[in-house]
Amino acid sequence: MNEITLISAGLGLIVGLVLALTGAGGTILAIPLLMFSLGLPVQQAAPIALLAILVASAIGAFQGLSKGIVRYKAAMRIALLGVLCAPLGVMLAHWLPRPMLNGLFAGILIAVAMRSWKNAQSGEEGNSSAPPPACTINPATSRLFWTAPCTRSLIATGGLAGLLSGLLGVGGGFVVVPSLQRVSNFTHQTIVATTLAAIALISLSSLSSYLAQSSIQWHIALPFMVSTILVMLILSSLRDKIPNAVSQKGFALLCVIAAIYLAANAVQI
Numbered sequence: 001m002n003e004i005t006l007i008s009a010g011l012g013l014i015v016g017l018v019l020a021l022t023g024a025g026g027t028i029l030a031i032p033l034l035m036f037s038l039g040l041p042v043q044q045a046a047p048i049a050l051l052a053i054l055v056a057s058a059i060g061a062f063q064g065l066s067k068g069i070v071r072y073k074a075a076m077r078i079a080l081l082g083v084l085c086a087p088l089g090v091m092l093a094h095w096l097p098r099p100m101l102n103g104l105f106a107g108i109l110i111a112v113a114m115r116s117w118k119n120a121q122s123g124e125e126g127n128s129s130a131p132p133p134a135c136t137i138n139p140a141t142s143r144l145f146w147t148a149p150c151t152r153s154l155i156a157t158g159g160l161a162g163l164l165s166g167l168l169g170v171g172g173g174f175v176v177v178p179s180l181q182r183v184s185n186f187t188h189q190t191i192v193a194t195t196l197a198a199i200a201l202i203s204l205s206s207l208s209s210y211l212a213q214s215s216i217q218w219h220i221a222l223p224f225m226v227s228t229i230l231v232m233l234i235l236s237s238l239r240d241k242i243p244n245a246v247s248q249k250g251f252a253l254l255c256v257i258a259a260i261y262l263a264a265n266a267v268q269i
Contacts, residue, residue: 016231032258046169064193075197082162089166102266113255120248
């Protein structure tokens with residue numbers, strides 16, 4: 001086993017741990033880790049990360065389906081525009097200069113970090129002043145009320161997630177999860193499972209678009225993917241044992257560190 005294989009497997013271990021603790025959205029750190037440790041540009045790191053994201057989200061979605069907690073119609077609406085926007089994001093990733101792409105990614109990481117920290121704070125303090133959500137489940141039938149604002153919100157969320165998935169090689173969970181928390185009255189487990197189902201479809205579209213333009217470095221991608229999935233599955237039970245505020249704040253700090261690296265890298269190029 002050569003050095004690159006060991007490094008990629010180690011990176012997958014880190015991403016799998018973050019994914020186990022945070023759920024959907026944790027894979028946003030995969031690209032900075034691949035860039036920092038292996039010196040890959042975003043365009044080469046993206047398909048490697050997307051492969052792991054695709055498999056991880058598909059496994060999570062199937063687990064959710066087996067438990068009956070996936071809102072598959074909502075997931076399909078999210079994925080509808082996301083699948084169409086993902087190839088556009090891939091085109092932009094190959095067109096934008098590398099410093100601009102790194103700077104954009106750094107800005108998004110900072111935004112994600114701020115949101116995670118804020119969510120941790122609001123979770124500790126509680127929030128009873130939120131307006132009624134656009135997407136609500138009828139308690140009598142357990143079916144979703146399909147209103148125009150609900151459909152618009154889900155489709156717009158999917159479009160943004162798809163664009164960023166193709167552009168930055170991320171799953172888009174950091175977009176979908178907060179959106180569903182804001183516009184629906186789903187439980188947290190349902191939000192994560194529904195997000196994973198949508199991400200699986202969006203990631204497939206992004207990965208296919210990348211593979212149509214370039215090849216994937218399998219000697220990096222396979223050990224990265226395998227270790228990510230194994231650690232995620234083995235340590236997923238830790239999510240219920242660690243307070244959400246602690247995991248969210250830890251994730252926020254990791255995002256800030258990754259953003260600083262990407263920003264510094266963008267300046268040096």
